[in-house]
Amino acid sequence: MTLVAYTRGGAEYVPEFLMAIDKEKCIGCGRCYKVCGRDVMTLHGVTEDGDVLRPGTEEYEDVEDEIVKKVMAMIHPENCIGCGACARVCPSDCQSHAALD
Ligand code: SF4
Ligand code: SF4
Numbered sequence: 001m002t003l004v005a006y007t008r009g010g011a012e013y014v015p016e017f018l019m020a021i022d023k024e025k026c027i028g029c030g031r032c033y034k035v036c037g038r039d040v041m042t043l044h045g046v047t048e049d050g051d052v053l054r055p056g057t058e059e060y061e062d063v064e065d066e067i068v069k070k071v072m073a074m075i076h077p078e079n080c081i082g083c084g085a086c087a088r089v090c091p092s093d094c095q096s097h098a099a100l101d
Pocket of ligand 2: 021025026027028029030031032033071072089090091092093094095
């Protein structure tokens, strides 16, 4: 059965949860981060080798000079409420959303 939610007025709707962000398409603009109030994602650094590392971690500090670009990546996917705001502001169509069973 598909997971549903309810509006304040009691109307049922189907949340579309953030499932993935394509790191090849993402331009690291940060728009999705600004509209999400659930701490689902944050900007990460990408090394020349393509490793995606979270700032503030030991791994990131070790290779900080080798970061060639920033991309958005999920840190707490379980926090997503499926509002879809991030998809509406993304200029690169790099996010995938889906309803859950
Ligand atoms: S769907 Fe809503 S809650 Fe989920 S990541 Fe996007 S903006 Fe955040
Ligand atoms: S809005 Fe799209 S392009 Fe911009 S950081 Fe988020 S996922 Fe990347």
